[in-house]
Amino acid sequence: MTFSNTSRSSAAAAPVSGVAGKARASGQPVLRLRDIGWTVGGATIVDSVSLGVREGEFLAFIGPNGAGKTSLFNLVSGINRASRGVIELDGTDITAEAAYARSRRGLGRTFQSSSLWPGMTVAEHVRLAAQAASGGSHRLWRRADTYAHQVTRVLARTGLGHRADTTADALSHGEKRKLELAVLLVGEPRLMLLDEPMAGVSAEEVPALTELIRSLHREEGRTVLMVEHHMDVLMGLADRLAVMHHGTLLALDTPQAVMADATVQQAYLGEEL
Numbered sequence: 233m234t235f236s237n238t239s240r241s242s243a244a245a246a247p248v249s250g251v252a253g254k255a256r257a258s259g260q261p262v263l264r265l266r267d268i269g270w271t272v273g274g275a276t277i278v279d280s281v282s283l284g285v286r287e288g289e290f291l292a293f294i295g296p297n298g299a300g301k302t303s304l305f306n307l308v309s310g311i312n313r314a315s316r317g318v319i320e321l322d323g324t325d326i327t328a329e330a331a332y333a334r335s336r337r338g339l340g341r342t343f344q345s346s347s348l349w350p351g352m353t354v355a356e357h358v359r360l361a362a363q364a365a366s367g368g369s370h371r372l373w374r375r376a377d378t379y380a381h382q383v384t385r386v387l388a389r390t391g392l393g394h395r396a397d398t399t400a401d402a403l404s405h406g407e408k409r410k411l412e413l414a415v416l417l418v419g420e421p422r423l424m425l426l427d428e429p430m431a432g433v434s435a436e437e438v439p440a441l442t443e444l445i446r447s448l449h450r451e452e453g454r455t456v457l458m459v460e461h462h463m464d465v466l467m468g469l470a471d472r473l474a475v476m477h478h479g480t481l482l483a484l485d486t487p488q489a490v491m492a493d494a495t496v497q498q499a500y501l502g503e504e505l
C-alpha cells in the first residue's frame with residue numbers, strides 16, 4: 233500500500249546507553265495522548281486523538297496528505313501547543329511544556345524537510361548538536377576535541393564516518409537523512425518521532441536506512457513513532473499502524489489487521505492496500 237505522497241527520506245543513529253525507562257518498569261505507556269485536538273483559525277486539524285505507546289514499541293502513522301500526521305507530531309514534540317487534551321510522558325503531564333523541555337525528557341524528532349546547514353560539515357553538525365545537548369552555548373564554540381569521542385561514535389553508528397569532513401550540500405539524500413538522525417541521536421532520545429525519514433531518498437538507499445532505523449528500535453530498544461507513506465518500508469518494522477484521516481485516528485492495530493480493516497479500505501477507496 234502506498235498513500236498519495238511522493239516523498240521519501242531517511243536517517244540513522246548511534247549506539248547509546250540503555251533506553252529503558254520507568255514506564256517499562258511500571259507497565260504503563262511511555263507516551264499517552266488523551267483526546268488531543270488542535271484548531272487553527274477555526275479549522276480543526278487534529279481531532280480527539282487518544283492512544284498509548286508502549287516502551288520499545290514501533291508505531292507507524294499512515295494516511296493521505298493533509299490527514300494531520302505531521303501536525304500530531306508537532307503537538308507531541310511541543311512545536312505547537314494542543315488546543316485541548318493531555319499529553320503524558322512516563323505518566324507526567326507534559327502538555328504545557330516547551331519543546332526543549334520535552335527533548336530533555338528523552339523525546340526527540342526529525343522533520344519532513346531537511347534541517348541541515350549546507351556549508352557545514354557532517355562532523356560540525358554532530359559536534360554542534362552534542363554541544364547543544366550538553367547545555368553549551370552556541371556562541372561559545374568549544375575546542376573541537378571536546379566532543380570528538382561522541383562525534384566519532386555517532387558517525388560510526390550512522391555509517392557516516394567516512395563523510396565526517398564533507399559539507400552537507402555534497403551529501404546524497406540518504407546521507408542527509410542519516411546525518412539528521414545522527415544529530416538526533418547525539419541527544420540519546422529514547423522516544424524518537426521520525427517524520428517521513430525516507431523522503432527524498434533514492435530507492436537504492438532505502439534498505440540501508442530502513443535497517444538503521446530497525447536497529448535503533450530492535451537493538452537499542454528505542455521507542456519509535458514514524459510517519460511513512462510506503463508500506464513496504466513499514467512491513468516488518470512497525471508493531472502497530474495508526475491510520476490518520478481528516479485529523480482523526482481512523483484505526484490503530486497491527487499492520488495485518490489495519491490492512492484488512494473494512495473502514496480503512498473504504499476510506500482509501502481507490503488506494504491499493
Ligand SMILES: Nc1ncnc2c1ncn2[C@@H]1O[C@H](COP(=O)(O)OP(=O)(O)OP(=O)(O)O)[C@@H](O)[C@H]1O
Binds near residue numbers: 237300476
Ligand atoms: N499552521 C497551520 N495553520 C493552518 N493549517 C495548517 C497548519 N499546519 C498544518 N495545517 C493544515 O493541516 C492539515 C494537516 O497537515 P499535516 O501536515 O499535519 O498533514 P500530514 O498528514 O502530515 O500530510 P503529509 O502526508 O502531506 O505530510 C493540512 O490541511 C494543512 O494545510
